[in-house]
Amino acid sequence: MNLTLKVWRQKDRNSPGRFVTCEAKNVLEDMSFLEMLDVVNEELIERGEEPFAFDSDCREGICGMCSLVINGVPHGGHRGTATCQLHMRHFKDGETITIEPWRARAFPPLRDLMVDRGAFDRIIQAGGFVSVNTGGTPDGNAIPVSKEAADASMDAAACIGCGACVAACKNASAMLFVAAKVSHLNLLPQGQAEKDRRALAMVKQMDAEGFGACTVTGSCEAVCPKEINLSFIAKLNRDYGVAILKGK
Amino acid sequence: MPLDSKIPSGPLAQKWDKHRFDLKLINPANKRKYEVLVVGSGLAGASAAATLAELGYQVKCFCFQDSPRRAHSIAAQGGINAAKNYQNDGDSVYRLFYDTIKGGDFRAREANVYRLAQVSVNIIDQCVAQGVPFAREYGGLLSNRSFGGAQVSRTFYARGQTGQQLLLGAYQALARQIGLGTVKMFPRTEMLDLVVVNGHAKGIVVRDLVSGQVSSYAGDAVVLATGGYGNVFFLSTNAKGCNVTATWRAYKKGAFFANPCYTQIHPTCIPVSGEHQSKLTLMSESLRNDGRVWVPKRKEDCDKAPGSIPEDARDYYLERKYPSFGNLAPRDISSRAAKEVCDEGRGVGPGKLGVYLDFSDAIKRLGKDKIVERYGNLFDMYEKITGENAYEVPMRIYPAVHYTMGGTWVDYNLMTTVPGLFVLGEANFSDHGANRLGASALMQGLADGYFVLPYTIGNYFATAKQAKPSATSAEFKQAEEATRTLTNRLLSLKGKRTPLSFHRELGKVLWEKCGMARNEAGLKEALKRIPQIREEFWTNLTVTGQAEGINQSLEYAGRVADFMEFAELLCLDALHRNESCGGHFRTEFQEADGEAKRDDQNFAYAAAWEYQGPDKAPVLHKESLVYEDVHMSTRSYK
Numbered sequence: 001m002n003l004t005l006k007v008w009r010q011k012d013r014n015s016p017g018r019f020v021t022c023e024a025k026n027v028l029e030d031m032s033f034l035e036m037l038d039v040v041n042e043e044l045i046e047r048g049e050e051p052f053a054f055d056s057d058c059r060e061g062i063c064g065m066c067s068l069v070i071n072g073v074p075h076g077g078h079r080g081t082a083t084c085q086l087h088m089r090h091f092k093d094g095e096t097i098t099i100e101p102w103r104a105r106a107f108p109p110l111r112d113l114m115v116d117r118g119a120f121d122r123i124i125q126a127g128g129f130v131s132v133n134t135g136g137t138p139d140g141n142a143i144p145v146s147k148e149a150a151d152a153s154m155d156a157a158a159c160i161g162c163g164a165c166v167a168a169c170k171n172a173s174a175m176l177f178v179a180a181k182v183s184h185l186n187l188l189p190q191g192q193a194e195k196d197r198r199a200l201a202m203v204k205q206m207d208a209e210g211f212g213a214c215t216v217t218g219s220c221e222a223v224c225p226k227e228i229n230l231s232f233i234a235k236l237n238r239d240y241g242v243a244i245l246k247g248k
Numbered sequence: 249m250p251l252d253s254k255i256p257s258g259p260l261a262q263k264w265d266k267h268r269f270d271l272k273l274i275n276p277a278n279k280r281k282y283e284v285l286v287v288g289s290g291l292a293g294a295s296a297a298a299t300l301a302e303l304g305y306q307v308k309c310f311c312f313q314d315s316p317r318r319a320h321s322i323a324a325q326g327g328i329n330a331a332k333n334y335q336n337d338g339d340s341v342y343r344l345f346y347d348t349i350k351g352g353d354f355r356a357r358e359a360n361v362y363r364l365a366q367v368s369v370n371i372i373d374q375c376v377a378q379g380v381p382f383a384r385e386y387g388g389l390l391s392n393r394s395f396g397g398a399q400v401s402r403t404f405y406a407r408g409q410t411g412q413q414l415l416l417g418a419y420q421a422l423a424r425q426i427g428l429g430t431v432k433m434f435p436r437t438e439m440l441d442l443v444v445v446n447g448h449a450k451g452i453v454v455r456d457l458v459s460g461q462v463s464s465y466a467g468d469a470v471v472l473a474t475g476g477y478g479n480v481f482f483l484s485t486n487a488k489g490c491n492v493t494a495t496w497r498a499y500k501k502g503a504f505f506a507n508p509c510y511t512q513i514h515p516t517c518i519p520v521s522g523e524h525q526s527k528l529t530l531m532s533e534s535l536r537n538d539g540r541v542w543v544p545k546r547k548e549d550c551d552k553a554p555g556s557i558p559e560d561a562r563d564y565y566l567e568r569k570y571p572s573f574g575n576l577a578p579r580d581i582s583s584r585a586a587k588e589v590c591d592e593g594r595g596v597g598p599g600k601l602g603v604y605l606d607f608s609d610a611i612k613r614l615g616k617d618k619i620v621e622r623y624g625n626l627f628d629m630y631e632k633i634t635g636e637n638a639y640e641v642p643m644r645i646y647p648a649v650h651y652t653m654g655g656t657w658v659d660y661n662l663m664t665t666v667p668g669l670f671v672l673g674e675a676n677f678s679d680h681g682a683n684r685l686g687a688s689a690l691m692q693g694l695a696d697g698y699f700v701l702p703y704t705i706g707n708y709f710a711t712a713k714q715a716k717p718s719a720t721s722a723e724f725k726q727a728e729e730a731t732r733t734l735t736n737r738l739l740s741l742k743g744k745r746t747p748l749s750f751h752r753e754l755g756k757v758l759w760e761k762c763g764m765a766r767n768e769a770g771l772k773e774a775l776k777r778i779p780q781i782r783e784e785f786w787t788n789l790t791v792t793g794q795a796e797g798i799n800q801s802l803e804y805a806g807r808v809a810d811f812m813e814f815a816e817l818l819c820l821d822a823l824h825r826n827e828s829c830g831g832h833f834r835t836e837f838q839e840a841d842g843e844a845k846r847d848d849q850n851f852a853y854a855a856a857w858e859y860q861g862p863d864k865a866p867v868l869h870k871e872s873l874v875y876e877d878v879h880m881s882t883r884s885y886k
Binding site for chain 1 (some may be wrong): 379
C-alpha cells in the first residue's frame with residue numbers, strides 16, 4: 001500500500017516545529033509502524049536528507065521507549081498496543097497518517113518526534129521504591145502474600161512508563177502513571193512501611209514537574225498499552241487521602 | 249601474559265566464603281572517597297550502581313536510553329532460576345550448579361558457576377523485599393515453574409514479564425540512590441572509549457546524545473554492564489540499540505575478549521516476515537512447558553492447514569529424539585533440531601522457515617483459562633505481530649539469535665585484564681560456558697551486580713592504591729580527540745549507502761556462515777567477505793546531519809563500525825575452535841546421530857583474544873578449564 005505521512009519536524013527545544021508531508025511507498029501489511037518509518041528514513045538518508053528522529057528500543061512493547069501520537073491517538077489507538085507493536089495491516093492504501101510527538105509541558109520536545117520524559121524518573125526517585133539495601137533481607141517465603149494481592153500488584157506494575165497516559169490527557173496529567181507505581185508497591189506487604197510517605201512524595205513531585213490535574217475522564221486508560229486500570233487512580237486518591245488525614 | 253583466573257583454593261563449596269574473608273575491605277568512612285563509573289543500567293548495571301552507592305561509594309551511571317528503566321533486561325520474559333528447593337523436588341545449590349555447567353557443555357568456569365548457584369537464593373529474597381510481584385500460590389508462597397535443561401521446578405516468575413519486574417526492582421533501588429544524591433545518572437549518554445592511565449582503567453569518554461558533546465569522566469574504577477553483541481547478526485531478539493561498542497573499545501584498550509563464537513540461538517521466536525524486518529521477537533521458552541513442537545512427517549503436507557493434518561502424520565521431533573526432556577530440551581539442541589527439519593524441507597509457513605508450537609493438547613487438558621493465565625500476554629503479542637490467534641491455530645516459530653555467552657574475559661573477581669575495569673552480566677564471558685540455560689541470564693546479571701562486584705571491587709581499591717587522575721589529563725584529552733576524529737570521519741564520508749544497509753549485509757553473512765551451524769569453508773568465506781564490507785563501509789557510507797545535537801544516524805553508524813570489526817573476531821574464534829559445543833556447532837564435528845562432538849582433549853579452555861592493533865591478527869590466550877568437582881561427561885538429554 002502507499003501512504004501519505006504528515007510528520008512533526010522540530011530541530012530542537014528552542015526552534016519552532018512544523019508538519020512536513022512525505023510519501024511512504026510499497027508499505028507491506030506485515031511491517032510494524034516503526035519498520036514503516038525505518039523504510040521512510042532510509043529513503044531520506046539516501047537522498048541526503050535527515051531522517052525523522054524518534055525513540056524506540058525493544059520493539060516488542062515492553063521497554064516503553066517508543067511513543068508517537070498517530071492520527072491524534074497515542075500509540076495509534078489499538079487496545080493494549082504500543083506503537084512498536086502496531087502493524088500496518090490496520091491501515092488502508094491511500095490513507096494519510098498524522099504523526100506527532102507526545103505533547104505535554106512536563107515532556108519538553110527534543111527533536112522531531114522525541115521528547116524528554118525525565119519527569120517520570122524524578123517521580124520514581126521521590127518515592128517509587130521500597131527502601132531496602134542489598135543483603136540482609138528475609139527469606140522470600142517468610143512473608144506470605146495473597147495471590148489476589150500479588151496479582152493486583154502485578155497488574156499495576158505492568159506499567160512501562162511510556163507516557164501515553166499523559167499524552168492522551170487533556171490536562172496532561174500523570175495520575176495513571178503515579179497511581180500504577182504507588183499501587184504496585186502499596187498493595188504488597190513489603191510496601192506498607194512507606195505507604196503514606198510514598199503517596200505524598202510522588203504526588204508532590206508530580207505536581208512540581210508541571211503535570212496537570214486529573215478529572216478522571218479515562219482517556220489515559222483507553223490508550224495505555226498495558227491496559228492499566230483506572231481503579232488504581234481511585235486507590236491512589238485513597239492512599240493519598242489517608243496519608244493526609246494521618247497528618248503526615 | 250598468562251591468564252590468572254584468581255580462583256580461590258579449597259573445596260568448591262567453600263571457595264566464595266573463603267574468598268570473601270580474604271578480600272580486603274575499605275572502611276565505611278573511606279568508601280565515599282572512591283568514585284565508580286558504571287556503564288549500562290540493565291539488571292547488572294543498575295543493581296551494581298545501587299548497591300555500590302548503598303555501601304557508600306560515589307557512583308556515576310550512564311545509559312544510552314532515555315531512562316535507566318529501558319535497558320533490554322526488561323524484555324526477558326520467562327523467569328529467574330534459584331536453588332530454593334521450595335517445591336521439595338530435589339533441587340539444591342549443587343544441582344543448579346551442575347545443571348548450569350552441563351547446560352554450558354562443560355565450557356564454563358566451575359568456581360564462578362558454583363558461586364552463581366550459591367547467591368541465587370539471595371537474589372530471590374532481595375527481589376521480594378524490593379516489592380517484585382512474583383507469581384504466588386493461593387497459600388501466599390512463591391510459585392515456580394520448570395524451564396529448559398532442568399528436571400526440577402526452580403524458576404521464579406512474574407507472568408511473562410519477569411525481566412521487566414526484576415529490572416524495575418533494580419531501577420527503583422537505583423532511583424532511590426539517585427534521589428539521595430549518591431548516584432548521578434546520565435541518560436542518553438553513550439560510552440565511546442575507555443581511558444587507561446598507568447595501565448589502570450580510570451575513565452570513559454562519552455557522547456551526550458542530546459547535545460552531541462563529547463566529554464570524559466574520571467573515576468577510580470570502571471564497570472561495564474553493557475550487554476551482549478547479538479545485534480552483530482543484524483536480526484536478533486535484542487533491542488535496536490544493543491551494541492558491542494563499550495566492550496569492543498575496551499578490547500582495543502587491552503581487555504581480552506573471550507569465546508565470542510558462543511552465541512545462543514533461541515528456538516522459539518516469531519519467523520522473519522520480510523526484508524523490512526527490524527528485529528525478531530522472542531516467545532518465551534516457558535511456552536514449551538505446555539506447547540508441543542511439531543512439523544508434518546511428509547513435505548507434501550507442509551502447505552496444508554495444520555488442523556487438517558492427522559496426528560499420525562505429525563512428527564513431534566523433540567519428543568521423538570529426546571524422550572526424557574522432550575519439548576524442554578536445551579535451547580541449542582532445540583534450535584538445531586528445528587533447522588534440521590526445515591533443511592529437510594518440512595518447515596511450515598511462508599518461506600518454509602518455521603515449525604509449529606501447538607497448544608491444542610494443553611488447552612484440552614487444562615482448559616483455555618489456564619493457558620490464558622499462564623501465557624496470555626505472549627499469545628496477545630503473537631497475534632499483534634502475525635495477525636493469527638494461537639488459541640485456534642498453532643504458533644509458528646523459528647530460531648533466532650538471542651543471547652551471547654562470550655564476552656569480555658574476567659577473573660573470579662569480575663575484573664578484566666585491564667586492572668580497575670570490571671565487566672558484569674551478559675557483557676562478560678564467565679558463567680554460561682558454551683550455552684546458557686533458560687532463566688539463568690537474569691540470575692547472572694543480578695548475582696554480579698548485587699552480590700559479587702560489591703565485594704570484589706573493594707579489594708581492588710584496597711590493593712591497587714591508584715590515585716584518581718583528573719579528567720583534564722593528557723590521556724583523557726587524547727581519548728576525547730580520537731573519538732571526535734572518528735565521529736568527523738563518519739560524517740565526512742558522504743557516500744551512497746546507509747548504516748542500516750551495511751549492518752543488514754554484515755548480519756546476513758554472519759547468519760549464513762557463522763549462525764546455527766558453521767564449517768571451515770563458510771567461516772573462511774566470511775573472513776574474506778567481512779573486510780570487504782568494512783572497506784566499502786569506510787568509503788561508501790553516508791551519515792546525514794552534524795556532530796552537534798541529536799543525530800541517530802551518527803549513533804548507529806558508530807555502532808555498526810564496531811560490529812564490522814567485531815564480526816571478524818567472532819568468525820576467527822569460531823574457525824579456531826575445531827569442535828562442537830553448546831551454541832557453537834561445527835558441522836565437521838558431529839556424532840553419527842548429528843549430536844555435537846566436543847573435544848575435551850584439545851579445547852577445554854576459554855579462548856581469550858588480545859588486540860594487537862588495526863589490521864593485525866589478535867593473539868590467542870588460553871585459560872584451561874579445570875574441573876575439580878564435576879566429571880566432564882557427554883551432554884545427553886535423551
